[in-house]
Amino acid sequence: MRYIVTPFFGFVVGDGKKVRFWKDNWCGTTPLCETFPSLYALTSSKEAWGGSWNPCFNRPFNDWELEEVERLFCCLEGKKVRVDEEDRVRWMDSKDGVFSVKSLYRALQPMSLDSFPSKIIWNSCVQPKLSFFAWEASWGRVLTLDFLQKRG
Structure with missing residues (x-):
């Protein structure tokens, strides 16, 4: 520590x-x-x-x-x-x-909340499922093909 x-x-x-x-x-x-x-x-x-x-x-x-x-x-x-x-x-x-x-x-914190692009991601003009995908991607939690291949 x-x-x-x-x-x-x-x-x-x-x-x-x-x-x-x-x-x-x-x-x-x-x-x-x-x-x-x-x-x-x-x-x-x-x-x-x-x-x-x-x-x-x-x-x-x-x-x-x-x-x-x-x-x-x-x-x-x-x-x-x-x-x-x-x-x-x-x-x-x-x-x-x-x-x-x-x-x-x-x-x-690895990414400061001040630099988190929340206004871009949670935009009312964007469909909620796209916003959710962008939110997950910004935190590195999207199950992309490379992640799915690692899991088996």
Whole structure:
């Protein structure tokens, strides 16, 4: 269960003591090691914690890597360490950052109800049996020929 819920948590950086620079989700929606894999490969401090917020690299950058470095520093711009505050955990799948069972349920749904084409499927101009077929097809429940062959 931990691995299902973990991607939906992130950090709001305070003093930076509990946040790993490269591996925690604090700058955007994915960890920096996934957003900038080529720079992560070059870093000498892959497990850097809040005490070392200046990334150190194994070698000088090549010309073709400078654009990636610029993207990293643009991402970091405006993310200031606040020494007087502690780091906080934030639930990334809600507007206010507070966890709720409802937001977890929505996040774990394979297809969001917001994106479900109900107005198209349940249209009064369409025959009910066609609407029902489209509804079943959208959920992958139609007994098409390939499904019938699997059943035998």
